[in-house]
Amino acid sequence: MPLAFVIANLSRIDRVSSLPLTVDLEGGYGGTLGELEAAFGHLLTTCAAGCNLEDGMPAGGIRSIEDQAGRIGAARKVVDAAAPGFFINARTDMFLRSPSERHADEELVSQAIERARAYQQACADGYFVPGLTDLLVLRTLAQAVELPINVMAGDEAIVGYIQAGVARISFGPLMYLKANDAVSSFAAERL
Template identity: 40%
Template structure:
């Protein structure tokens, strides 16, 4: 398949009550392993990719390196690939659009873009983030690719779980509705772990909802709640590195 065909295939994998499972990869080797498990698509996680290359999260990884890593992943698997693009590595809209064109050219059929101001503090206003989403959609349309724009809100990540109340959920729903009108394809709410809130979000969001797996959540319960996409974030990388550390320790402790 070419990039346009894979983009259409990827979008179709997002079905409410039948979630797409994305066990996040960080390089070509991990992507191959995930694909070999039967995964329908590959998603990167910015934290994992940065850590694997010796950088902190938050766009500290050079964008050129992120794109080169993406190219190697795309060349290594036969399934759609979506890139965690953080804040798009740009605030100015022309630069944001150029970065989007680069990741599409590299073979990505989807991106995560967050409403956190990566180089500043807080979140973009709804109006500003919608402007950014519209710019991304315009760049994708110019490239002729139905890019899956997974619009991430950092409302829950930025707030202690004990304060994930109805008021915060209402703000998230407002953003989901606005992002849909701006041209987003999906709505990502990492750190949201209250199942009743997740159900409400899925009912009221016009976009398919992506939830990050947390220890208190189960795939079956999220499917029943209406979730269309479940991702694992940095957990797979941490599990792999812990296993590597333990294996290395066992090899060194031979006496």
């Protein structure tokens, strides 16, 4: 989705809500640090109180820890100069891009912990692990890192996430998909 469209949607939502808004800034809308900083500068002209900044790359793959930590650090400098308190939720796509049966793999979990610690040193405020729903792995992450853990809800009960130490639960497209299924079922019953 183009950045201008993201900004326009954010403005539309702000007109009808008094809640603090966060936005999915995807990979930061820039291949270079200068482009990333410009995108954050543009974002800060809006009402946004925070954003997700992912380490996944548009063509596939995951940025190196050092590269993504540098991007988080550059974003932090921009937001601290203009909007102290802006929340940067460092998103890792490691679990989205690996099969769920690998999520408990010790090496993958170690890499996730290493990323979280590096992102924290770069001044991220939270760690978002979409695709990870394994409650034991979530508990391991929550105990191993200081950043609050954010997940994208699956079909698991919310209480399980809370008991695992998750601090923030996003629903992503889940509600839309459930509503779409309900509409499809309703229509199919009448055909």
